[in-house]
Every structure is written in C-alpha cells, then in structure tokens.
Amino acid sequence: MLSFASMSNRTIWGLLRWGIPGFGALILVAMWVMGTANMRQDKERTEAEAYRRSDASTQAYEAYILRALQQIDQLEGFIAENAPLTDSDAALTRLLAQALQHQPNLSSLYVTNEHGDIVAVALRDGKATATGSAKDRAYFQVHEEARWRGLYVGEPTLGRVSKSWVIHLSRARFKADGSFAGVVVATVNPGFLVDFYNEAQFGKRGLVSLTGLDWTLRARRSGERVWYGDRAGPASLAPRVETAPAGHYFAESRLDGISRFIAYRVISPYRVVAYTGLARDEVLAEYEARRDRLREFLVFATGVVLLATGALTLLVLRLHASRLRAAAAEDRFQAASDAQLDPFFMLSVKRAESGAPGDFVCEHANPPALHWLARERAQVVGQSALSLVPKDLRPHLREVYETVLLTRGPLEEEFSWHTKQGEVRRVVQQVVPVSDGLAITMRDITQTRAKEELLREQRVALEHNERQLLAITNNVPVLISYVDRDRTIVFVNETHRRWYGSTWQTPVGKKLFEHWSPAVQEERIPYVIRAMGGERVEFLASRETVDGLRTLQSIYVPDVDADGLVQGIYMLSFDITDFKRTEAELSNLLYRDTLTGLDNRLRFNELLPQALARAKRSSKGIALLFLDVDRFKHINDTHGHAIGDDVLKKVAKRLRQVVRETDMVVRLAGDEFILLLEELGGPKESEAVASKVVAQFRTPLSLGTISLPVTVSVGVAYDDGTGLSGKALLQMADEQLYAAKAAGRNAFSAARY
Numbered sequence: 001m002l003s004f005a006s007m008s009n010r011t012i013w014g015l016l017r018w019g020i021p022g023f024g025a026l027i028l029v030a031m032w033v034m035g036t037a038n039m040r041q042d043k044e045r046t047e048a049e050a051y052r053r054s055d056a057s058t059q060a061y062e063a064y065i066l067r068a069l070q071q072i073d074q075l076e077g078f079i080a081e082n083a084p085l086t087d088s089d090a091a092l093t094r095l096l097a098q099a100l101q102h103q104p105n106l107s108s109l110y111v112t113n114e115h116g117d118i119v120a121v122a123l124r125d126g127k128a129t130a131t132g133s134a135k136d137r138a139y140f141q142v143h144e145e146a147r148w149r150g151l152y153v154g155e156p157t158l159g160r161v162s163k164s165w166v167i168h169l170s171r172a173r174f175k176a177d178g179s180f181a182g183v184v185v186a187t188v189n190p191g192f193l194v195d196f197y198n199e200a201q202f203g204k205r206g207l208v209s210l211t212g213l214d215w216t217l218r219a220r221r222s223g224e225r226v227w228y229g230d231r232a233g234p235a236s237l238a239p240r241v242e243t244a245p246a247g248h249y250f251a252e253s254r255l256d257g258i259s260r261f262i263a264y265r266v267i268s269p270y271r272v273v274a275y276t277g278l279a280r281d282e283v284l285a286e287y288e289a290r291r292d293r294l295r296e297f298l299v300f301a302t303g304v305v306l307l308a309t310g311a312l313t314l315l316v317l318r319l320h321a322s323r324l325r326a327a328a329a330e331d332r333f334q335a336a337s338d339a340q341l342d343p344f345f346m347l348s349v350k351r352a353e354s355g356a357p358g359d360f361v362c363e364h365a366n367p368p369a370l371h372w373l374a375r376e377r378a379q380v381v382g383q384s385a386l387s388l389v390p391k392d393l394r395p396h397l398r399e400v401y402e403t404v405l406l407t408r409g410p411l412e413e414e415f416s417w418h419t420k421q422g423e424v425r426r427v428v429q430q431v432v433p434v435s436d437g438l439a440i441t442m443r444d445i446t447q448t449r450a451k452e453e454l455l456r457e458q459r460v461a462l463e464h465n466e467r468q469l470l471a472i473t474n475n476v477p478v479l480i481s482y483v484d485r486d487r488t489i490v491f492v493n494e495t496h497r498r499w500y501g502s503t504w505q506t507p508v509g510k511k512l513f514e515h516w517s518p519a520v521q522e523e524r525i526p527y528v529i530r531a532m533g534g535e536r537v538e539f540l541a542s543r544e545t546v547d548g549l550r551t552l553q554s555i556y557v558p559d560v561d562a563d564g565l566v567q568g569i570y571m572l573s574f575d576i577t578d579f580k581r582t583e584a585e586l587s588n589l590l591y592r593d594t595l596t597g598l599d600n601r602l603r604f605n606e607l608l609p610q611a612l613a614r615a616k617r618s619s620k621g622i623a624l625l626f627l628d629v630d631r632f633k634h635i636n637d638t639h640g641h642a643i644g645d646d647v648l649k650k651v652a653k654r655l656r657q658v659v660r661e662t663d664m665v666v667r668l669a670g671d672e673f674i675l676l677l678e679e680l681g682g683p684k685e686s687e688a689v690a691s692k693v694v695a696q697f698r699t700p701l702s703l704g705t706i707s708l709p710v711t712v713s714v715g716v717a718y719d720d721g722t723g724l725s726g727k728a729l730l731q732m733a734d735e736q737l738y739a740a741k742a743a744g745r746n747a748f749s750a751a752r753y
Helices: 004-085 089-101 138-144 190-194 234-243 285-335 367-373 391-407 446-473 495-500 518-532 577-591 601-618 632-639 641-658 683-696 726-742
Strands: 106-112 118-123 152-158 165-174 180-188 207-212 217-222 225-227 246-252 259-267 272-279 344-351 357-365 411-418 424-434 437-444 478-484 489-492 537-545 548-560 566-575 621-629 664-669 672-680 701-703 706-708 712-719 748-752
Touching: 004 089, 004 106, 004 165, 004 180, 004 190, 004 246, 004 259, 004 272, 004 285, 089 106, 089 118, 138 152, 138 165, 138 180, 152 217, 165 190, 180 190, 190 207, 190 217, 190 225, 234 246, 234 259, 234 272, 344 367, 357 367, 357 391, 367 437, 391 411, 391 424, 391 437, 424 446, 478 495, 495 537, 518 537, 518 548, 518 566, 548 577, 577 601, 601 621, 601 664, 601 672, 601 726, 621 632, 621 641, 621 683, 621 726, 632 641, 632 706, 641 664, 641 672, 641 683, 641 701, 641 706, 672 683, 683 712, 683 748, 712 726, 726 748
Parallel strands: 712 748
Antiparallel strands: 106 118, 106 180, 152 165, 165 180, 207 217, 207 272, 217 225, 246 259, 259 272, 344 357, 344 437, 411 424, 424 437, 478 489, 478 566, 537 548, 548 566, 621 672, 621 712, 664 672, 701 706
C-alpha cells in the first residue's frame, strides 16, 4: 500500500510533467493574441494617419486649384468688362497680350463674338490670326445657352492651333443691354492642374486629380504619368459627393489598378472635385515591415518557448528517473555500508593472566585490506595481526595499539611501510578503540606525498617567477595595479612612484574610495562596477603627475576564477599623452584648410549631421549661408593667383568677424565658403547675418600696394528644426546663391523650410 508521502511525490512529479508544457502553451497563446492585437492596432493607426494626410493634402490641393482658377476668373472678368471699351480688334488683341503676361501658366487667350467667331487672340509662343469659330465648342455653347454662370472649366480637348491637349477656361461677356456678346477663353495645359503633385508628399504611386461633376477627368497624375479626358469612375466617387461635399474613402483605381486612401473636396463655384490619394502599398510599407519583424520575433519567441518548455520537461523527466535511481542506489549502499575503499581491519585482544595485552588477532579484513597484504582471507582472519606486518614495524605498532587501549582515545599517525618488493610506502594509520579491540584504517599516501613535494618545488619555482615578473612589471612604462572584490588595492607596481613621486604613500591596503579623490571616484567607479560584473572596459582619463597633466588609457580586466566568479580587477594605465598630441596635430591637418585656416569640407561633412540632430532635439533654428566671391576668376586672371590667395585669406578673416564664436566658418572649395549658424530664434536672424556678410565687403580689400573692391553673393537656407537632411539644406542654400547672383550679385537670397 502506497504511503501518503509517496502519493504526494507522485502528484508533484505528475504536475511538473504536464504543467510545464501547459504553461508553455498558455504563454504561446497569450503572446500570439497580444502580438496579433498589436499588429491590428498598428494597421488601424497607419490607415487613420493615411486618411489624415490625404485630407490635409486635398485641402491644400483645393486651395491651389481655387487660387489658380480665381486668378484666371478675375483676369477673364477684367477682359470681358474692358473688351467693349477697345476701339478695334487690334486693341483687344493688345489687351489680351498684356493680360497673358500676368499669367505665365496660360497658353493662350482669345475672345469671340456672340456668333462664336474669334475676334482677338494672344498666344504664349508666337502670333496667331484671329480666325476660326468656337461655335461648335462646348465651352461656347454652355454660355450661349445661359447654362453656366461664371468661369467654366471645360473638358480636355485637342487645340486647333496648338495641336496639343488643352483645357478651355471660359467666361461669358455681355453687351450693355445684357445680351450675350461672346466668350473670353483661356487655355492651359492639363498638366498645370496637377503640378501640385510632388513625390515627397505623395510617394511614387500617389494621386492628384481634378474632375468635373460630369465625371470627366480634367487632369490626373500619379508618379510621372498624367491622364486627362477619361471617365473618373463615378461609381465610387459620385455617391460620396452626393452625400457630403468633402470626405475620404478607400478604393482601387480602374485606370491603373492601384488601391489608395483617397480624400476629396468639391469646389462648388467651378463644379469640379479635387481629390488626392496615397497608395496603399506605400502607406503600409513601414507597417508591413514592422508586422514582419513582429512575426519573426513571435516565431523566434515561439521556438524559444518550445525549446525551453521541452528542455524543462525533459529535465523533469530525467530528474524523476535520477530520483528513482538514487533510491535504488541508497538501498544498495545500505547493504554495502560495511565496505570501505581503504584497508580496514578489526582486531581483538588476547590478554595474559595479568590482564595485560598479549597479542592482537585479526577478526575482519575487507577486500582492500586483503589486497594490501597480498593474501587470501583465510591467511589473514584469525591470525596474529603483528605477524602480518614487516618485522621492523612490529615493536612500534604494538606500542601504538597498547597506548590506544590504555587511553581509550583514537590515534592517527604516519609511518613508512617497506614491502617485500623493496618499495617504501608512506601510510597513514587511524586506530580507534572498539570495546576490547581496535578498528584500524590504513591509507596509502605515497602518491599524495609525492604530489606535495612536486607542489613544493613548483611553489619555489613560482615564487622565483613572481620575483622575475615583479621585476618586469616594475620596469615597464605602465601603471599596473590589482584590486580585489572588496575594492581594496592589493598591488601596485613601481610605475606608481615614478608617476606620482616618492612623497606619495603606497596605496596598497587602502580602499579605492580612500585612495581616489571624489572627482576621480565619480569618473572611474562606473568602470569599476562594470569590470566587477565581468566586463573588460577601456576608457581615457587625465591625471596630474610629476610630469604635469597626462592623458592615460586605462584598461580594467576582470580576474575570473574557474567557477566564473570575479575575484578582482587588473588595472592597467598607459601614458598616451604624446600619442594624443600627435593625433591632435594630424586631426588639425586633416580638418583644416591650409590656406585660410578655416574648417574644410571634410570637417563640415562630419559636423553638419550633428548640428541638424541638435536642432531637431532642441527645436531651435539652423541656417546655412552658402557664399562665393563675385567674379573671382576675373580677379585671378587679372591679378594672378597669389593675389587671389590673399583675397581668400582676407575674405576668411572678415567672415570670422561677422559670426559668433560658436558659429562655424568653412572653406568648401575654391572661392566657396559656408557659414553654419545654430541656436537661431527665427529666419530673420540668419538673414540679418547674411546682410552683415554682404555689408562687410563694401570696404575694398587692402592687398599690399593695391586696394581691391571685392563683393560676395550669399544664399541662405533656414530650417526650424524639422529634421531636414543636410543634403537638402545645402541644396536650398546653393539654389539661393544662384538666385542672388541672378539678381545682380553683391546680395543675398533666402529660403525657409
């Protein structure tokens, strides 16, 4: 019948056997449920952000279209009101030509009479004769039939004069009595209506489109491709426009098969719909990357959980089997508890009539004892114990045995045993009184003593090596010390005295906090903690020595024992002052322009990303001033390169006088310079600096015996910490430099992002 303890053990082992896999399965289910929920929420956030971006883009596009159409509407209204005031068609043509100059996006302007005949025309490129009729055109008919008030945005058609696709923007004109007098028509390239598209905002597969409420595309752009004249797919857009004048939805385009997040806004005055869209695959690209990484993590974590669960389950099974084996081994051990590995004897005492010990008889000898004596059991048991040992030992052993019997206390001794084979064994004997007898255990320690002798010899050799090592460590130009796990300094070499002077007391035996000043502790204790954790650390520090302030490279190496425990730290410090001085000189040569002494392009390329990152973190403004010397080539050609070099040096000197000490002045190449301004409160500060730069060169440069007038042109690019890339900021500044030169040089031009 099983005991309660046995049943409890079986229950516990059963719970462990099946509970661990069950717990692992529970972890996997929870992990995947939370991971799936996270992916779903991430997708919903991404889609919501896409709709928000589309709404904002469509609102901006609506404003762009409204502004363009209102300008054209006002222009045509002006022409319609002033056309009757012209005394001839030629005067009207001149009016159209003047109006066309104010609208660079228009291809042509022309006016018809009430019959549709063209009476005046002006073209952007070239001249045209006012001939032909627009009576058959829809844009004429809607006004003639009074079906339209205001500006009419016509469908894309093939121009009869330009032979290219255009959109007619028409407006009716009336006589003094209010009767229809014809139309004023402007033509534009359909692409003008979708120039709003840019890849940075909409991606490579986004969408910008303008369609009429007749559901005919006026213009549509996605990437580099432009559509016009197609049907706009009223099945998806029309029902939504009827419901609300603005909104968003998700749909797949029938024109290019791309699914997009679309936002639309109806521009009621012109009966058109502006809408933009973001491609689903571009919107969800980052989400899908995050989703894939999460899935990979979940798969990896699943593998880890399965592996851990399997390993733990296997360990439980093995532990249970080991427990069963241990129980069986315990039973066997109980049966063999009398057996020992060392020779073991039980002796009884034969006493004389006087009661004094007479002889000692062997009552029991275990197998190792029989092997020790090289005899069979019958030759040992029942025999005189003293007769079994070498003759030279008998007097000594009799004395020992009698002493133990007399004192009734255990005794342990070591002696030599000379065998019949001529060997000498070192033996440890333990004699314990047992009733009126003795229990004797012997152990051969010959090899142990030989090993001890070997260890002694090795210790002597080690001490010799330590003395040699100490002599070496005391004569190398490296400060070597050892700190134990309690942060007590155990050793320092002679370099400590050479660096810090003979007046310094030896730090051996002191705690680090006693030896180091508070400043040194604050600097180095974090590295000590890391090294005590088993990490090898390196760092640079400066210390005052008898030779002055020196730069030290310190290396802390953990002393790890065989069990993986850190027992202390080896501290090595190298004086790298000369190396650092050389390194600084090389760095100066690498990052300094040799002619002007300014930072060079390489230095600028390294520091610009850091400055942009600081601006983004602090939300402070940053500006690039890109400038060059006006007509510098003429200076070189006229006065020679030596004068040109002097000009560049003078320019560099004046630039340093304009900016703050914290600003960066760079010679980029040739006569090109850059000023990098940080911590700006707004774009006006950068423009003020640019103005000071231009003003700085109103005074001619004094170059030896000549006075040379020199001016500069400056391009200013400002960013308020939005995270603009260095390449983009530099490009903006370059473009503004060209704008300043185009404006006549000796000036600056600014752009803001």
